[in-house]
Amino acid sequence: MWNMPVHKWIVRHIYFPCIRNGIPKGGASLIAFLVSAVFHELCIAVPCHVFKLWAFIGIMFQVPLVLITNYLQNKYRNSMVGNMIFWFIFCILGQPMCVLLYYHDLMSRKGEVD
Numbered sequence: 001m002w003n004m005p006v007h008k009w010i011v012r013h014i015y016f017p018c019i020r021n022g023i024p025k026g027g028a029s030l031i032a033f034l035v036s037a038v039f040h041e042l043c044i045a046v047p048c049h050v051f052k053l054w055a056f057i058g059i060m061f062q063v064p065l066v067l068i069t070n071y072l073q074n075k076y077r078n079s080m081v082g083n084m085i086f087w088f089i090f091c092i093l094g095q096p097m098c099v100l101l102y103y104h105d106l107m108s109r110k111g112e113v114d
Contacts, residue, residue, distance in 0.1 A: 006036070010032050010035065010036055011032070014028075014031060014032045014035050015028050015029065015031075015032045018031050018032070029063075030063060033059060033060060033062065033063050034060070036059055037055070037056040037057075037058075037059035037060050038056065040055040040056065040058075040059050041053060041054075041055045041056040041059075043055070044102060048102060048106055049109075050102060050105050050106055050109065052101070052102065052105050054098050054101045054102055054105075055098060055102075058094055058095075058097075058098050061094075065085070065089060068085070069081075069082045069085050069086070070082075072085070
């Protein structure tokens with residue numbers, strides 16, 4: 001529920017207009033992820049004055065991750081493989097890694113890290 005306002009805005013203003021204009025669902029999803037990735041990057045880059053694309057890459061990495069998760073979920077029916085992949089990538093690997101990369105870049109810019 002924490003990201004529902006962003007999700008609803010993307011669906012309402014990006015995804016559905018793409019569908020109405022004849023773009024296939026996969027293409028509309030890719031465009032929605034692209035717009036979300038740009039906004040996420042701007043939300044970090046502007047206040048931190050660091051434009052490194054880590055958030056953008058993290059969001060766009062979700063596109064193949066969704067495909068892989070769907071494949072594994074279909075292969076191993078009635079399993080929690082999709083849920084495990086999400087929580088591992090999102091909470092253990094993804095966000096902490098992104099925060100560390102931005103912190104490293106910020107400290108490197110200040111000359112405090114080699």
